[in-house]
Amino acid sequence: MSLRPTTVTSYAECSARQRLALLLDAGSFHEWLPPAERVTSPHLAQLGLPCAFDDGVAVGRAALEGRSVFVAAQEGAFMGGGVGEVHGAKLVGMLRRAVRDRPDAVLLLAESGGVRLHEGNAGLIAVSEVMRALLDVRASGMPVVVLIGGANGCFGGMGIVAACADHIVMSDVGRHAMSGPEVIEASGGVEEFDARDRSLVWRTTGGKHRYLLGDCDQLVDDDVQAFRAAATRALDQRRPLTLTALEAEHRLLSARLAAAHDEADAFELWRRLGITHPEQVPDRSVRDIGVWVASRRKEVA
Amino acid sequence: MSMAPGVDVLDFELPGSKAVAAFEPILVGVVGSGNLEVLLEPQSTPTCRFQVETSARGFGAIWEAVVRDFQQRHSLSGVQVSIHDMGATPAVVALRLAQAIAELPRAQP
Amino acid sequence: MNWRELCRALFGDRHDVTEDDELLRGSAHFDGDLLDVLGTTGHAAIGYAMALRQARAVLDTIATHPGRTIVLLIDTQGQRLRRHDELLGIHRAMAHLGSAIDLARRRGHRVLGLVYDQALSGGFITTGLLADACHALPNAEIRVMRLPAMARVTKLPQELLERLSVANPVFAPGVENYLRMGGLASLWQGDLAQALRRSLAELPTEDRRAQDGAERGGRRLAAATVQRILDAA
Numbered sequence: 001m002s003l004r005p006t007t008v009t010s011y012a013e014c015s016a017r018q019r020l021a022l023l024l025d026a027g028s029f030h031e032w033l034p035p036a037e038r039v040t041s042p043h044l045a046q047l048g049l050p051c052a053f054d055d056g057v058a059v060g061r062a063a064l065e066g067r068s069v070f071v072a073a074q075e076g077a078f079m080g081g082g083v084g085e086v087h088g089a090k091l092v093g094m095l096r097r098a099v100r101d102r103p104d105a106v107l108l109l110a111e112s113g114g115v116r117l118h119e120g121n122a123g124l125i126a127v128s129e130v131m132r133a134l135l136d137v138r139a140s141g142m143p144v145v146v147l148i149g150g151a152n153g154c155f156g157g158m159g160i161v162a163a164c165a166d167h168i169v170m171s172d173v174g175r176h177a178m179s180g181p182e183v184i185e186a187s188g189g190v191e192e193f194d195a196r197d198r199s200l201v202w203r204t205t206g207g208k209h210r211y212l213l214g215d216c217d218q219l220v221d222d223d224v225q226a227f228r229a230a231a232t233r234a235l236d237q238r239r240p241l242t243l244t245a246l247e248a249e250h251r252l253l254s255a256r257l258a259a260a261h262d263e264a265d266a267f268e269l270w271r272r273l274g275i276t277h278p279e280q281v282p283d284r285s286v287r288d289i290g291v292w293v294a295s296r297r298k299e300v301a
Numbered sequence: 302m303s304m305a306p307g308v309d310v311l312d313f314e315l316p317g318s319k320a321v322a323a324f325e326p327i328l329v330g331v332v333g334s335g336n337l338e339v340l341l342e343p344q345s346t347p348t349c350r351f352q353v354e355t356s357a358r359g360f361g362a363i364w365e366a367v368v369r370d371f372q373q374r375h376s377l378s379g380v381q382v383s384i385h386d387m388g389a390t391p392a393v394v395a396l397r398l399a400q401a402i403a404e405l406p407r408a409q410p
Numbered sequence: 411m412n413w414r415e416l417c418r419a420l421f422g423d424r425h426d427v428t429e430d431d432e433l434l435r436g437s438a439h440f441d442g443d444l445l446d447v448l449g450t451t452g453h454a455a456i457g458y459a460m461a462l463r464q465a466r467a468v469l470d471t472i473a474t475h476p477g478r479t480i481v482l483l484i485d486t487q488g489q490r491l492r493r494h495d496e497l498l499g500i501h502r503a504m505a506h507l508g509s510a511i512d513l514a515r516r517r518g519h520r521v522l523g524l525v526y527d528q529a530l531s532g533g534f535i536t537t538g539l540l541a542d543a544c545h546a547l548p549n550a551e552i553r554v555m556r557l558p559a560m561a562r563v564t565k566l567p568q569e570l571l572e573r574l575s576v577a578n579p580v581f582a583p584g585v586e587n588y589l590r591m592g593g594l595a596s597l598w599q600g601d602l603a604q605a606l607r608r609s610l611a612e613l614p615t616e617d618r619r620a621q622d623g624a625e626r627g628g629r630r631l632a633a634a635t636v637q638r639i640l641d642a643a
Contacts, residue, residue, distance in 0.1 A: 015331050032642040035340055036326035039635055043580050047566060048307035050354050050385040052332040053340055059639065077333035085580075089620065089632040093639025100640070115531070115554055117564050120581045122629055124531065124554045125593040125619060128539030129632075132617050135512045157535050163505030178501040178532060184491045186562065193493040204497045215499050241509055243472055243517075249506055250469060253462055256498060263494050 009224045011149040012173045016058055016073035019109055022224045023231065024071065028063035032097075033090060041084050043119045052078045055086040059094040061103065065232045070098045073109035076152035082116030083158060088126025095133035099140045105235045106137050106144045108165065113180065114156015127157035134164050138241055143167060145234040147227050148174040148216070153205065155180050167234040168216040169227060170207035172286050176215065177205035199282060203266035208281060208289055212270055213256070219293075221286045309358045313351040313368045317378035320347070322406040329404070330397045337386040337394060339401040349377040355386035367391055371398055380405075411547065413451045413483060416526050419602040433463050434483055441607060446471045449483030456533040457490030461503035464537070468510040472517055479610065480514060482523040484538045488530030508536035515542060520613050522606075524598070525550040525585070542613045543595040545605070546585040552593070553583045579628045592623030592632075 009022060020029050033039045035053030044051045056078035062071050072094050074081040083091070091108075098106050115123035137144055143166040148154045153175030154162050162168060162176060170176060181195035181204075194200060203209050211219035217234070220226035239245065260269055270278035274296060281289070323343060330338040337355075344350060351368050382401070386394070411419075413434055417427050420438070427436030427447045434449040448467045454460060471480055489500060515521050523538030525546040530553050538544040546552065554560070557575065561568035571581060579587040588594045595612070598605035620636060623629030 017328070030643075032639045033635070034326065035328045035338075036342055039631075039638070042631060045307050045354075046574065046578075047570070048356050048358075050308055050332055050356050050387055052338060052385055053328065053383075075331055077331040077336065085629055085632050086635055089635035090639060092620070092632075093636040096636060097640055117555060117560050118566070120554045120560070121552075121587055121591055121593065122580050122632070124535065125539070125588070125591055125623070125629070126632065128535050129617060129619060131508060131535065132512070132540060135509065139512075139516060157532065159501035160504045160508065160532065160536060163499075163502045164509060176501065177496045177499075178489055178504065179491050179496060181493075183559075183563070184493055184496070186559070187491040188493075192491075193496075204493060209497075210499075213499060215502055241513055243469070243513065246465075246469060246506070246510055246513060249509075250462070250465060253458075253499075253503055253506060257459060257462065260494075260498055266497060269497065 016075040025063040031060040068103040071107040076111035081112035084116040084119035085122040111150030112158035169230040170216040175205040311353040315372040344381040357388040455490040465507040485527035486533035489532035590628030592619040
């Protein structure tokens with residue numbers, strides 16, 4: 001028997017629509033307000049920018065391993081995945097529809113810089129409406145699963161929104177944070193954050209760091225099928241938002257602050273987590289990191 | 302040619318002879334820097350209609366040449382081509398158009 | 411108006427709100443009820459630690475003052491811009507704060523936000539914008555980002571943004587625009603205690619902001635787009 005290597009499709013290099021086509025059950029995606037309906041941004045032309053037929057996000061219902069899901073996929077190549085009035089409303093509509101129609105889960109393929117600055121105030125309000133609608137979905141008993149693996153990462157207001165999910169899957173290519181490195185460098189100088197130091201950027205905000213810290217639940221390779229498998233595993237992993245859960249989260253986040261109050265950098269943080277050779281983390285495979293974390297969780301349990 | 306504030310909006314309509322079987326709208330490409338999206342839809346007249354919305358202003362003559370060249374090659378009938386462009390080169394435009402029509406059902410005999 | 415003057419105008423001397431390193435906390439008597447007051451001052455930058463401090467206050471209210479209304483007094487320059495906060499996961503700390511406020515609402519606490527000075531971006535998303543309703547004083551400032559920074563990031567000319575800011579609610583920074591777009595429920599004019607009374611009485615239970623934006627003409631598409639998705643096949 002000869003072993004043929006399976007072709008890996010890079011999740012990062014796919015467009016939002018390609019991700020949907022490859023990640024969901026074949027042909028199962030039914031889109032609401034598809035491109036031909038031309039629900040586009042009313043705010044971009046005055047800035048000399050073309051709009052997109054779907055305003056940078058595709059939403060609809062689909063199946064994942066036969067389970068019903070409502071899904072949204074943000075197109076990072078359009079306006080950096082930024083949330084404008086229409087884009088935000090499509091997300092809110094999908095989330096509100098989930099509360100009404102009760103799919104098994106909601107899936108968000110997030111790739112966004114946050115508020116679409118070109119739509120300023122409308123984008124800011126929209127992001128908070130998305131956040132409220134997402135929390136409504138969770139409160140009504142369905143898990144919200146976020147996938148982060150695009151080249152633009154998930155930042156700004158969308159970074160906060162994504163952190164409100166039950167379950168986050170990241171690839172090592174993905175990044176999840178609040179302010180982008182360029183914004184921090186512009187404000188605090190290159191000594192504060194050298195945005196061109198890719199290695200620094202990824203160990204501050206990238207998937208491996210987030211996974212080691214426990215900010216994401218699964219770390220996968222940059223592979224659409226790996227994201228599919230991870231999303232499937234996540235479908236039944238609800239985390240009810242109770243006072244007990246929030247108190248536990250508060251203890252965790254407070255302990256983290258106490259453990260790192262001295263401005264320790266990523267390597268030092270990882271060392272304190274028990275990694276003996278933190279400088280090797282950037283070169284370690286996703287699989288190795290997964291094995292290490294799993295063994296630690298067994299120790300702690 | 303209409304001038305929306307900030308972007309150029311260009312319309313062309315050229316006669317065509319090759320009808321296509323009914324099809325669902327086809328979308329290729331994304332509106333990123335140096336890129337474009339192309340939406341194909343059926344329409345009822347025996348022509349190919351093009352509407353281009355582009356942030357790269359003043360290239361009407363080049364778009365016209367691209368569109369004429371395309372229609373000379375493909376002679377589509379009953380098709381609407383809608384484009385949102387953010388400064389793609391003619392080569393990239395031609396590529397996206399080719400990708401789009403590759404997804405059309407085969408023409409009627 | 412600073413926070414002391416604001417609290418005096420709202421509650422007279424019937425409150426014990428104090429400031430501790432830019433965090434405002436306390437309780438107030440108002441119309442025969444006790445309210446919990448939480449907020450920031452000094453145009454506080456909301457970093458990881460400050461997000462947690464605010465979350466702690468909200469969780470304490472949920473745990474120890476069941477049913478009590480929470481009034482958020484907002485004055486922030488937005489999220490703290492430090493690499494260390496990103497390393498620790500400021501986005502998660504902010505999500506935690508937002509989740510705490512959301513839980514408070516679901517547990518029967520009414521939550522009212524008031525921007526009394528500044529509210530920028532992330533610092534605003536997870537507090538005032540998650541309240542049942544957010545109001546503002548007429549000379550407060552609400553923004554996503556100041557124009558020079560916005561011009562740098564978007565690579566659009568600052569003059570263009572300034573020109574659009576004059577009339578276009580999407581860019582103009584004034585609280586009137588947030589009102590028109592539905593982001594704010596009202597501006598508090600005149601007797602502030604009366605405005606608080608009215609605002610508490612009118613607190614909605616659902617997110618009305620897209621509706622308000624449509625009715626007031628500042629955001630014409632949001633509510634309609636949401637409805638179209640609900641109605642789609």
